[in-house]
Each structure stands twice: as C-alpha cells, then as structure tokens.
Amino acid sequence: MIAVIGAAIAPGIAILSYFYLRDNLQPEPISMVIRTFIFGVLLVFPVMVLQYIMQTEWNWRSEFVADVVQSAVVEEFFKWMVVYFTAYKHVEFDEPYDGIVYAVAVSLGFATLENLFYLLINGLDIAFWRALLPVSSHALFAVWMGxxxxxxxFSGTARKEAGYLWISVGLPISLHAVYNAIFLATQHWLVLIVPFMAVLWWQGLKKVQRAHDFGSKTLTSRPH
Structure with missing residues (x-):
C-alpha cells in the first residue's frame, strides 16, 4: 500500500516542484501553491460524480464525442474554474508566470488523486506509464492554460483579457481532446502519442520562457 501511494504521488510532486522552482522572479507563497494543489485533489470527486451521471444518463451516439465531453471538457473546464476563482483574482497572482504555477498545481492535484485510484485498482505495473503519460499530460495542458x-x-484591456481567457480554457480542452482521440483512433497509439507528447513538452517549455520574458517586462515597467 505504501509503495502504491508513493508511486501515485511522486510524479505529481516532482513535476509541480520543477515548475514551481522555475519561478525565479517572484516565487509564489508555498502555502498558496499547496492550497491550490489540494483544491485540485478535491476537484476529483465532483468531476467523477458528473462524469458518472453523464455516462449513465446521457444517450451518446459517438464514443469519441462522449469521451471528449466527459473527459476533456469537464476536467479542463472545472480545473480552469478553480484557478480562475481561487488564484487568478488573488493578490499573490502578481506576475504572468504565476498562471502556470497555479494551473499546474490544480491539474497535478487532480492528476495525483486520479493516479492513486488507478494504481490501487490496477497495481504498480502501470505506474511508469501513468507518470509518463496521464500525469505529465495534465501538467502540460495546465502550462498552456496558465x-x-x-x-x-496583465493584458491591459478588457477586450484582450477576455480573448486570452477564452484561449486559456479552450486550448487545454482541445489538447486534451486530441490526446484522448489518439488512444481511441488506433491500436498503434504509441506511434502518435510519442511525437504528440514531445511537441507538448517542447512548446510547453517555450511557454514557460515566454511567461518569464513577459513577466520581466511587466515588473520593470511598474512604478517603483
């Protein structure tokens, strides 16, 4: 049991630590990051209930549409809501990279408890693949969201803010939908998922650097 819990928790903590330690401008209070992570953990339960209701009560004509709505739309939208209402409006959200930190914290809280449930049911044999694919993919979708x-x-205008907010929820849903589609579309999913994850990491790390660059400009432009 201890081994299963450790294997379930370790990937999420490791990835969150990586993105948190990349915040070299104005690091967020660790208490805020932990709180946001816990919100992500708690989010699993209402999402599971909603997904169960949708699966049993809704008459889906397409497995792909059902999977996209029940998984990609529901999970990413609710994670976005948690970040928006608990972190986005908080005074500690004071530079652009903070969006990545808080979005990754919520997503990895969600992914960590989900991972624990999977490992308790299926055993440690899938722990490596769970860490490599579902857990890290949740984090990478969150990088784009954040x-x-x-x-x-920090857009400066209400119109730009609204546009970026729509992208911040729409893009993770789209990426999550593509991720799920790869597993549904073909038995040879490994051929597609490897380049897809490589591109996610590559572009995600570029987003991290761009957030830092934008944050540096934002901080230097503020009155002292």
Missing amino acids: YYLGRAK
Whole structure:
C-alpha cells in the first residue's frame, strides 16, 4: 500500500516542484501553491460524480464525442474554474508566470488523486506509464492554460483579457481532446502519442520562457 501511494504521488510532486522552482522572479507563497494543489485533489470527486451521471444518463451516439465531453471538457473546464476563482483574482497572482504555477498545481492535484485510484485498482505495473503519460499530460495542458491566464491578467484591456481567457480554457480542452482521440483512433497509439507528447513538452517549455520574458517586462515597467 505504501509503495502504491508513493508511486501515485511522486510524479505529481516532482513535476509541480520543477515548475514551481522555475519561478525565479517572484516565487509564489508555498502555502498558496499547496492550497491550490489540494483544491485540485478535491476537484476529483465532483468531476467523477458528473462524469458518472453523464455516462449513465446521457444517450451518446459517438464514443469519441462522449469521451471528449466527459473527459476533456469537464476536467479542463472545472480545473480552469478553480484557478480562475481561487488564484487568478488573488493578490499573490502578481506576475504572468504565476498562471502556470497555479494551473499546474490544480491539474497535478487532480492528476495525483486520479493516479492513486488507478494504481490501487490496477497495481504498480502501470505506474511508469501513468507518470509518463496521464500525469505529465495534465501538467502540460495546465502550462498552456496558465500561460494564457497570465497573459489575460496583465493584458491591459478588457477586450484582450477576455480573448486570452477564452484561449486559456479552450486550448487545454482541445489538447486534451486530441490526446484522448489518439488512444481511441488506433491500436498503434504509441506511434502518435510519442511525437504528440514531445511537441507538448517542447512548446510547453517555450511557454514557460515566454511567461518569464513577459513577466520581466511587466515588473520593470511598474512604478517603483
């Protein structure tokens, strides 16, 4: 049991630590990051209930549409809502990279408890693949979400803010939908998922650097 819990928690903590330690401008209070992570953990339960209701009560004509709505739309939208209402409006959200930190914290809280449930049911044999694919993909979808939340927060105009906010929720849903589609579309999913994840990491790390660059400009332009 201890081994299963450790294997379930370790990937999420490791990835969150990586993105948190990349915040070299004005690091967020660790208490805020932990709180946001816990919100992500708690989010699993209402999402699971909603997904169960949708799966049993809704008459889906397409497995793909059902999977996209029940997984990609529901999970990413509710994670976005948690970040928006608990972190986006908080005084500690004071530079663009903070969006990435808080979005990743919520997503990895969600992914960590989900991962624990999977490992308790299926055992440690799938722990490596769970860490490599579902857990890290949740974090990478969150990087895109957080990057555009950061751009929205410091956009300067209401119109730009609204545009970036729409992107911050729409893009993670789209990426999550593509991720799910790869597993549904073909038995040879490994051929597609490897380049897809490589591009996610590559572009995600570029978003991290851009958030830092934008944050540096934002901080230097503020009156002292």
